[in-house]
Amino acid sequence: MNREELLAIEEHFIGQAWMNPSVYENLVALCNFGSRFAGTPSEKAAREWLLQRFQGIGLQTVHPEWYTYKAWERGKCEVTVISPQRHSLSSALALVYSPATQADGLEAEVVDLGHGSAEDFAAHAGQIAGNTVLVDSGTPYGHVRRIHRREKYMRAVSHGACGFLFNNHLPGQLAPTGSLQPGEEAEIPAVGLSLEDGRYLARLSQQGAVRVNTFIDSHTFPAKAAHIVGDVPAAHDGPHILIGAHYDGHDLAESAVDNGTGVAMLLALAEMFAPLAGKLAYSLRFVAFATEELGLVGSTQYVEQHRQELQQIALMINLDSGVDKGLGGFVYNGFEPLGVVIRKIMGQIHEPLQLGPQVITASDNMPFVLAGVPALNPFRRSLTISAGRGYGHTKADTLDKVEERDLRESVMVMAQVLLRLASLEGPIAPHLTPQETAEMLRRQQLEETLRIRNIWPFPENNGQHA
Numbered sequence: 001m002n003r004e005e006l007l008a009i010e011e012h013f014i015g016q017a018w019m020n021p022s023v024y025e026n027l028v029a030l031c032n033f034g035s036r037f038a039g040t041p042s043e044k045a046a047r048e049w050l051l052q053r054f055q056g057i058g059l060q061t062v063h064p065e066w067y068t069y070k071a072w073e074r075g076k077c078e079v080t081v082i083s084p085q086r087h088s089l090s091s092a093l094a095l096v097y098s099p100a101t102q103a104d105g106l107e108a109e110v111v112d113l114g115h116g117s118a119e120d121f122a123a124h125a126g127q128i129a130g131n132t133v134l135v136d137s138g139t140p141y142g143h144v145r146r147i148h149r150r151e152k153y154m155r156a157v158s159h160g161a162c163g164f165l166f167n168n169h170l171p172g173q174l175a176p177t178g179s180l181q182p183g184e185e186a187e188i189p190a191v192g193l194s195l196e197d198g199r200y201l202a203r204l205s206q207q208g209a210v211r212v213n214t215f216i217d218s219h220t221f222p223a224k225a226a227h228i229v230g231d232v233p234a235a236h237d238g239p240h241i242l243i244g245a246h247y248d249g250h251d252l253a254e255s256a257v258d259n260g261t262g263v264a265m266l267l268a269l270a271e272m273f274a275p276l277a278g279k280l281a282y283s284l285r286f287v288a289f290a291t292e293e294l295g296l297v298g299s300t301q302y303v304e305q306h307r308q309e310l311q312q313i314a315l316m317i318n319l320d321s322g323v324d325k326g327l328g329g330f331v332y333n334g335f336e337p338l339g340v341v342i343r344k345i346m347g348q349i350h351e352p353l354q355l356g357p358q359v360i361t362a363s364d365n366m367p368f369v370l371a372g373v374p375a376l377n378p379f380r381r382s383l384t385i386s387a388g389r390g391y392g393h394t395k396a397d398t399l400d401k402v403e404e405r406d407l408r409e410s411v412m413v414m415a416q417v418l419l420r421l422a423s424l425e426g427p428i429a430p431h432l433t434p435q436e437t438a439e440m441l442r443r444q445q446l447e448e449t450l451r452i453r454n455i456w457p458f459p460e461n462n463g464q465h466a
């Protein structure tokens, strides 16, 4: 494809991004299915609809890729303060893969550890065993990366805590959810609480011992899930660019931002690029991933299943919650030569975008990164460490949180970048060897958090995580 052809397609894409009604209608349809939580009828309905959409859009070799996993279902959850005064915490929600408690609950003293950093745990190391830890979803000021829920949970487990309370660091009576262990029932009962309930507990515990009773009913059971896969073949055989977005959500709301927006972008891009079959330098593989919210269970399975062909993946692009006040820029997951390529493309498309080297450890790019496959994540403009997930993983992740024009702008930018990547003659960026990947993760100071989350030692454990 010469420069004139590329610019003509780009203009057409920009028009489609702003004018094609399906860009937003796909998001509405996804939200209307409900939460799409793994193992629920809404996930099944979304899966069947995606299969049809992939075919209708004109992707080729469209098929589901099935696998088995352990689903989790919540029942009742109650957290009641027993002393110094009786009080029921109305926001309580079990975290995903929390084990059930005994019928009369779990009674223990609360140890407030603030943001739950390594320093917070170290400072109270002697007081944690046999008690229930209270931490919030925030990260201490000045920290270079957000401390993930699983890191806090695993520190609580390793210190001998018997329970884990995880309160939102943002107001609004919204308890956060999230998985505790990838694809497995977790060690100790764990509950999400609102900021307001968490602050109440913290305030009481400053005055003396606070005892709470935690009751959780939940169960874990075998289930089947499927990725939906479809291709846009290139002019010639060769490596492909994999564009992925997880279509599962959490069981509280509509999973609109996380990750209705990513799937809506995936579908919009698929619709734009499908007519270019046979014209691009790189084939495109579109994958709607399942069971991401259970701890990257689906993308981990995909990498395992395709291990013999990973060299054929020139680049993985992960669309996860990439819309919220538009698209802010990209991170290139420590693959420096990829960063050089993206910086050059950003210079060509004249958008105010940022570029960072960070590795996103808790989304579907991570199994690819661990396998040495270059990976790119667009991120949303409003993303800051202090905001954390925002409304993501709460009851408020609903369609109204997404501005249609923000979605359209994100689709436009992503289409421009993908067109230029797919038109590159020659390799995009080299894969890393396991040793190089380990060194890169070390340079990013991720070894400790990955160890705590059982992702390190690396590369011996090629497995599961966030």
Ligand SMILES: [Zn+2]
Binding pocket: 246, 258, 259, 292, 320, 321, 363
């Ligand atoms: Zn997500």
